Every structure is written in structure tokens, then in C-alpha cells.
Amino acid sequence: MNFFWDLFLGGITRGSIYALIALGYTMVYGILELINFAHGEIYMIGAFTALIVASILTMHGLTGISVLLLATIIAVLYSSAYGFSVEKIAYKPLRQAPRLSPLISAIGMSIFLQNYIMLAQTSDFLPFPDLLQEFELPEIIAEWIAPSEFMIIFTAAVLMICLTLVLKFTKMGKAMRAVAQDREMAMLLGINVNRIISRTFIIGSALAAIGGVLIGSHTGRINFYIGFAAGIKAFTAAVLGGIGSIPGAMLGGLVLGLTESFATGYVSSDYENVFAFALLILILIFKPEGILGRSSQQKV
């Protein structure tokens, strides 16, 4: 029972991170119909920025929550800036191009960012300071769950609720939904589509950066390549839940996290990524519209 509970918690923790990254995929896909391959790299850059900021701050004697907060804020700012620039450089000039072009340019961006971090920083694994361990939970909860796991699940849940509220009730959220439904019509109604697209990228990148900080301090080490696997897995989560759907991404993330956790726990830990990728292929074959997605008919 204890083993089961550990796996379950681990799965939910992982799943929350996947869900955070998957939100970026799903929002961009909803609006541009583009798989933003560079999204995993944005998450990785968020983790790296947080690591750099946190190390400098700890060397200057700060500790605890202030380090975590500052590192997260700066990581979010930088990742958003990267997300914004990526869209401006690699996707915006290709709005009218055939579908294959932005996809290839997205892959180029992903390779570029990976190698940029590798060359500018290091190709080795860097130890990430454990920023989440500082919290002290009430004893009743602490018996069941480690503080870092609790923090991850809690943060992810709060962020997702916030995002849902923003999309539902603010003017910007309304505009985003309108652009996702019909870009040209939204343009005719006076929505600045380019600005909405930029904001989508910024929000997605900010969520990914928070995911990066959380996973960094949870697993304790990062390198330039973490974005690749995380990116595919988050995409799997997005597809699993139905791409384009926000609650779908959250659900997909959790399902994927749990699947992975139980599969590695009960079957074999060597094939951790294989399970996720196989799940992706199976969903795409049997239920490409996902759990919560609507099936779309292609029209001329």
C-alpha cells in the first residue's frame, strides 16, 4: 500500500509538471495549429535561469522562500521573453506559409536553443539547489507527502485555476478564445491577433518556466537536454487530453504522469520514456481527438 501511495504521489507530481508544460502546447496549438517544438527548450531555459539566479542569491547569503520567489520570478520573466522572441523570429514570418514550414522552423529553433545553452553553459548535469525543501508542512500532511511534492501539486493546481479564470472572465481570455475559434473573424471584429498570439506565447512560456523551476528543485539536477524529453511528454499529455483544450491538458498531464509512475514502478524503470512515447502513439492511432477534445473535420 505504501509503495502504491508513493507511486501515486510521484505520478501526480510528475503529471502536474507535464500539465503545466502541456498548457503551453495546447494554447499555441489552439490558436496557430502549430506544434511549438521549442516549448520544451523554453522550460529548460527557465530551469537554467532559476539555477543561475538562485546560486548567486545563495552566495550572497539569502535563504529560504526569498530565493525561491526571486529565482522563480526572474525565470518566468526571462522565459516569457524567450517565448515572445521565438514567436517573433521563427513563427511570425511564416504565418501564411504552408504548414510544413513553421514546423521545420520550430524544430530548427529547438535545436538552436539546445545548443545555445550547451555552448554558453555546459553540457554536463548541473546540481540544482533544493528550493522546495524549506517549507514546513503541518504534521498531519507531512506524514503523507514530502514538502516538495506538496508544493509542486499545490502550485500547479493554483496556476491552472488562475489560467482557467483568466481565460473565462477577462477580456484578454475572451479574445484568446475568439482567435482560437476563428482567426480571421476575430481580426474583423477588431482583435489585435498578433498581440493575442504574443500573449499566448508569453503565458505558455511563463507556465513552462515555473514547471522548470519546480522540476529542477524536485529532481535536483538539470542539463541542456531535459527540454527534449519533457517536451515530447508534455505534448503527449496535451494530445492525450485533446489538443486545444485547457482542462484536457491538465487531465492528460495527470494521466500520463500516473501511467509513467506505475509503469516504472511495477514493470521496469529502464523503459521510463518508452511508456510515455508508446502511449502517445497509441492515442494518436486510436483516439486522435483525445479524451476531452472534439474531432475536427478537415474542410477545403
Place this chain on the structure above:
Amino acid sequence: MKFVEEFKKSFFISLGLILLTFPIMVIQVNTIENVVVWRWRNLIFVGLGGFILSFFWLLFQKKKGDAIAQAPAGHSRLHRIMDEPRLYRPALIIIAFCALIFPFVFSHYQVNIMTTALIYVMLGLGLNIEVGLAGLLDLGYVAFYAVGAYSYALLNYHFGLGFWSALPVGACLAAFAGILVGFPVLRLRGDYLAIVTLAFAEIIRLVLENWNEFSFGPSGISNIPRPGFFGIKLTPEQSAIYMYFLLILMCIFTIFVIHRLQHSRIGRAWVALREDELACQAMGIDKTKAKLAAFALGATWAGMAGVLFAAKTTFINPASFTFLESAMILSIVVLGGMGSVVGVVIAALALILIPEYLRVFSDYRMLLFGAALIIMMVFRPQGILADRRKKYEFHKLQSGEGN
């Protein structure tokens, strides 16, 4: 002052880039020894580089806008050379001559590099069938390459199969793998296909890495025999030269097949499929069959290239079949011009040989490939040498003037 606007803009862009890259480029932390290294010099590089790059970026973007406004792009100079028999025939003869004497003029090392480049020519041409002609973005092409390489290595290890019998077997197994992946996923839309192939390639690699009883894990398989030459024992130098000529022959064979395919019924069906899937279906082309054919044929070439690779290096392990390899082959196809045979050959040779000879670039190779993919898509999506459709034109008979 023509470029004031661009100057101003690129100045601000470079400022933005400095801010953007500041923590990554300037600060390097060593968390073990608690030391922070500040590399201020990088700031200057980023600023200057960013300024120059964004200036040209803006300039080209403006130029591209003007060019579209003016007229559709005509034939390039290279195309005109290729159309003129008086020019391209001697050129072909010179190239053939150079290829023929190359191994006897240059050293063993150079021949080996050239052989590697030729393997990439084959891979590029194979992927070109999938991506260039049929428009199926395959990010897991390296999986078929791995299937080919491992089928030769394993068949040889367990059953002592020689190179020449392994070549068709490897090709068939790769084609089978292509159909296996292709069959269920080809119903999917283009971008889903990309991610499924990527996932498939990762699965293959992870299985090869972890299933020790089957594939000997990360340590790989060594002592794979080189191809035999009518039973004559060859020294390593001789067999390198033999390998080189074998690959030249294979490349010529590949080019011949693709050239024939391109203008055949199935080739035209692929191009139609690439341009508009729905219209293509409406014209009565069997979508699934055409896609499967493209997938299987592309995979066949990867399989053959894999067998050749295993025979050339005599050692393979899963590390040779990572996503980066797929990305490199894709860059070759994209840079060369999707669908263009000559373009892909040039791009493959350039992309493999330049980093090999200019060691300065080899660290930055993947960085530059990534940048090249973006730049090509933005400014020249047709590649360095665009593919041209065969056209049939009616010319009015020059009958008498007036009537």
C-alpha cells in the same frame, strides 16, 4: 540615407538580445565550488553579432517583400546552367573524373570522410522521398537507419550473413518497419505524423539501449565485417577505397531511381499529395497507398544506408542513432531544397564536409544547423536549389502573319 530605419531597429533589437541572453551568456555558476564566473566579453559579442544579424535579417525581409510584390521568381542561374547541355555535360564529366581519381589522390582519412558524406547523400535522398516529394515530415528517419545497421550487425553475429546478402535483407526489414509505422499513423495530419515518427525513433533507440540480450545495449556490436570483394582479402586502405566506390555506385543508383520515380505516376501523386491532400483525394488518388509507398521507399534507402554504415565503421551502438542524426538529415533535405535531387546532394556534401574540415565550426555545427533551418524557412523555403516541376507547354504554330 537608405538604411536609417533598419539601423535604428537593429540597434534596439541587439539591445534586447543583450538583455535576453544576459544570464545565460554572461554568468556561469559552479554550484560545487560556489564560484560565479562573469564573462562580460560575451556581452560585446552578442551585441555586435545581434546587431549585424538583425540588420541583415530586416534587410532581407524587406527585400523578400519587394520581390514578392514585383514578380514571381524566375529561373535561377544554376537552373539555366543545368538546362544547357553544352555546359552541364562537361561539368558532369569533370565531376565523374574527380570522383574517380579522388581515392587515389587523397589520403585514407579523406576517403573515409568522403564515404561518410556519401552515406549522408543516400540518407538525404531517401528522406527526400518522404519529406520533399510526399510532404510527410518524418522526424524519426534515423530509426530506419538503425534498423538497417542493426539487421546487418545482428544477422552477421548470429548467422554469419555476409554484406551482400544483408543489404537486401536490411533494406526489406527497414521497409517493413516503415510500413509498420506508416500504416496506423498515415491517417493522421502532418504535424501529428512528425511527432509520432519522433516518438517511434526514440522508442527504437531506447529499446536498443536497454535490451541487452538482443542488441548488447549501449556498448554496441563490434567486429562487423567489411564487404567482401569476390573473396579477395583486402587491406584496410583497399577496403576503404572499395567502400568509397561502392557508395558512389549506390548514390548513382539512388539518384537514378529517384529521378525515374519523380516523374512517374506515383511521383506525381506524391507531389499532388504534398500540395493539397483533399484535392488529391478528389482526383482519385489513393492517399493511404501513395503515402505508404513513400514511407516504405524512404525507409528502404535508410535501411541500405544503415547496412553500409555498419559495414564501413565495423562498429555500431545506439549513440549513432539519436534525434540529432534525424535533425541533421532533415537539415540536409531542407537546405538542399525539398524535392530537388541535385540540391540535396550538394547540401549533404556541404553539411558533412564543411564541419569536418573547418574544425572551428564543428562545435557550433548543430547550433548553425538549427539557425539554418529557421533562416531557410523564413527566406528561402524552396532550398538552395529549388525543385522544378516538369511542364508541358503548348506552342502555337508559327503560321502566316495576320488573317
